[in-house]
Amino acid sequence: MTTLIAFIIIFGALVFFHEAGHFFFAKRAGILCREFAIGFGPKLISFKKNETQYTIRLLPIGGYVRMAGEDQEMLDLKPGQRVGLVLDKDDKVEKVVINGKERYPNIRLFEVDSADLEHRLVIKGYEEGEEELKTFSVSKEAVLVENQNETQIAPWDRQFASKSLGHRAMTIFAGPMMNFVLAIVIFTVLAAIQGIPVQDPVLGDLTKNGVANASGLHKGDKVISIDGSEISNWDDIVEVIQKHPGEELVFTVERHHKTMDISVTPSIEKDENNKEYGMIGVHSPVEKSPLKIATYGFEQTYHMTIKIFQMLGKLVTGQFSINMLSGPVGIYKSTEDVAQLGIAYLAQWAALLSINLGIMNLLPIPALDGGRLLFFAVEAVRGKPIDRQKEGMVHFIGFALLMLLMIIVTWNDIQRFFL
Numbered sequence: 001m002t003t004l005i006a007f008i009i010i011f012g013a014l015v016f017f018h019e020a021g022h023f024f025f026a027k028r029a030g031i032l033c034r035e036f037a038i039g040f041g042p043k044l045i046s047f048k049k050n051e052t053q054y055t056i057r058l059l060p061i062g063g064y065v066r067m068a069g070e071d072q073e074m075l076d077l078k079p080g081q082r083v084g085l086v087l088d089k090d091d092k093v094e095k096v097v098i099n100g101k102e103r104y105p106n107i108r109l110f111e112v113d114s115a116d117l118e119h120r121l122v123i124k125g126y127e128e129g130e131e132e133l134k135t136f137s138v139s140k141e142a143v144l145v146e147n148q149n150e151t152q153i154a155p156w157d158r159q160f161a162s163k164s165l166g167h168r169a170m171t172i173f174a175g176p177m178m179n180f181v182l183a184i185v186i187f188t189v190l191a192a193i194q195g196i197p198v199q200d201p202v203l204g205d206l207t208k209n210g211v212a213n214a215s216g217l218h219k220g221d222k223v224i225s226i227d228g229s230e231i232s233n234w235d236d237i238v239e240v241i242q243k244h245p246g247e248e249l250v251f252t253v254e255r256h257h258k259t260m261d262i263s264v265t266p267s268i269e270k271d272e273n274n275k276e277y278g279m280i281g282v283h284s285p286v287e288k289s290p291l292k293i294a295t296y297g298f299e300q301t302y303h304m305t306i307k308i309f310q311m312l313g314k315l316v317t318g319q320f321s322i323n324m325l326s327g328p329v330g331i332y333k334s335t336e337d338v339a340q341l342g343i344a345y346l347a348q349w350a351a352l353l354s355i356n357l358g359i360m361n362l363l364p365i366p367a368l369d370g371g372r373l374l375f376f377a378v379e380a381v382r383g384k385p386i387d388r389q390k391e392g393m394v395h396f397i398g399f400a401l402l403m404l405l406m407i408i409v410t411w412n413d414i415q416r417f418f419l
Helices: 002-028 163-194 212-214 234-243 290-317 328-339 342-363 369-382 388-418
Strands: 032-047 052-067 082-087 094-098 108-116 120-128 134-146 149-152 222-226 249-255 258-264 267-270 274-280
Touching: 002 032, 002 052, 002 134, 002 163, 002 328, 002 342, 163 342, 163 369, 212 258, 222 234, 234 274, 290 342, 328 342, 328 388, 342 369, 369 388
Parallel strands: 094 134
Antiparallel strands: 032 052, 082 094, 082 108, 108 120, 120 134, 134 149, 222 249, 249 258, 267 274
């Protein structure tokens, strides 16, 4: 249950910040956002505030902000269609009622001759029992009511496609950007609370039930050598311990100006690929310089970003197998392992996942944010956008391939962890 809660919180936070980036810059550009969704599939929770429907959906594989104009607007009124009009105090149409007209006592029954709900915002037609053609102006916030559901119209200036290339690009880029911002914030908060790890070969806090504590090592011990091999920094200590799981090691340490030898046998742990490594339950030494804390989040995010790109390079060159990728099941299992180490490690894991999500979304792959940004780049060079139907088809194919990849990766995760 703890793992499930941790997974839901982490997943929810990553998707929320990502979609909040899209949402904030879309609203800032004046785009009508019809829905802000966490997850896909059937709705679990839904409520409406102002002009946006906020939903949590069943399948935890992402989220989206549905912006007016991204898909073909379906709010058309056909000639000859009989509707009901509800007018505001300025005699502008504020509601167009498709059915259920009896619920509105002041409704004006109307047969549509023509309607433009995007540009001119007018409806022309005939009121019931009259032969004179009338024209009504439509409010920019007017809604169509069908089966008691209200859908706000989207005038052209509220649609995604009407905005400048810069506004559209920023709206799309803002999602991945917020994932990097989230990672920076997490690393900075952790540094402020715990301090910043330093490279001195000195032992920091020891876990209560760890091998180091049981073997007689103390916080503050300076490691001079391990099994005769000289130690110059913290990374040397980590490297030796991880390479010798279950093997007795002799730590030569300096404590209170005295040198002593202590035997330590690292416990045997396994990573997500079932590879063994050693661990003794000791943290690196830390410092709490305000200046370094202020920059630590940026530095860690940068270093993690570089490492992820290096892994992507190995995938492209064939040094990294697709079987080593993880989907939702693999991430859940890793979250379970990390959760056992404590809240600090879980927060670092969340920051790493956030960076990974940001990078993956920036890859120039159709259906992802990076694919859309690539189309914007082509538009900037051509001086005009690519045909929307052709672009939509490319994104659809890309999305289908991504779903296929996710199925393959998820099946690999299930085989690796449960079969």
